[in-house]
Amino acid sequence: MHKKTTYKPFGNAAILIEWQAIISKEILNDIILFKEKIKKEKATLITDFIIGYNSLTLKYKNEIGNYCNEVESLKLIYKQDFKLNKVEKILWEIPVCYDLEFGIDLEEISEKSNLSVEEIIKIHSKKTYTVFFIGFLPGFLYLGGLDKQLHFDRKPNPRLKVPKGALAIGGKQTGVYPQESAGGWHIVGKTPIHFFDIKNENLCFAKSGDQIKFKAISLEEFYQTEKEVLKNNYIISKTLLNG
Incomplete structure (x- = not known):
């Protein structure tokens, strides 16, 4: 159509x-x-x-x-009628630590949404998100599919420094900050994965049409994964999707 x-x-x-x-x-x-x-x-x-x-x-x-x-x-x-050669779409599984050490806005969201922190984490991590496009910063993926229960307005006063890897919610969207920057989204966790790396042939591993699944990990698992990432020993789990 x-x-x-x-x-x-x-x-x-x-x-x-x-x-x-x-x-x-x-x-x-x-x-x-x-x-x-x-x-x-x-x-x-x-x-x-x-x-x-x-x-x-x-x-x-x-x-x-x-x-x-x-x-x-x-x-x-x-x-034109056009038979598209299959564009390879991938589901990427991204480890995220939702511990309050990183999820510094979880308690605020909990208070204002009448959801417990545990419920917020469960709702956020069970969804599969679609990569619509990359923008704002190199490697910043705009993800669609956030559960309506977690739609949360941006902060009235943005932070001057949001850490690299911060997983955040802004309005109807969620996403990961690929580098330290100013930002007004509410931070719910952190991933040790690099979303933008100038050393890689593909600067950002994901593209429009791909999907992202966040996997909740503990603080201990976060720091262990972070070490593996720094040594280039970590491979992001991925699944090839049909169509």
Whole structure:
């Protein structure tokens, strides 16, 4: 089913394509499919594809000569029947310590949500989250699928320093801070896994369409895993998904 898309110039050498402004797996799959169609037809012309919740930005190597013609070309590509070679999607299992040493906002969330800390951890860790896109910081995964019971407004006054690896909740989303930064999300735990590493060929191990599952671990397990990660001895558990 074709979904309504709009096209906008984004400077002289980029086009922003937008879908309905909702967070939806169906729209995400449509964006990924369209991206693959465009790559097949225009791989030599485009330097970057940037996926958002409901958008795809195309960055061209050169200035776009005739914007209207290019948009018409993209619209034709969108309508094409296209058998997509299976895009490999992976379920990543990420160890997280929800101990209060790291989950410094768990008690606040508990107080305001009428859920116990244990219930919050259970609800958060039982869900499987979809990677919609990477943004804000390199390696910051915007994850959809947070249980409604844990939807929690961002802090009115952001922290100046959120530690690398902090797992947090902001609004209807959850995610891991890949490096120390300012941030206004509520921190519920920490992972020893690097979500962005310049030493790796793939700077971030996950991509749009992948899934993330958080596995609760103890403080002792956290520090042991952290040692393994620092020695490059830790391999993230992953499962290949169909479709």
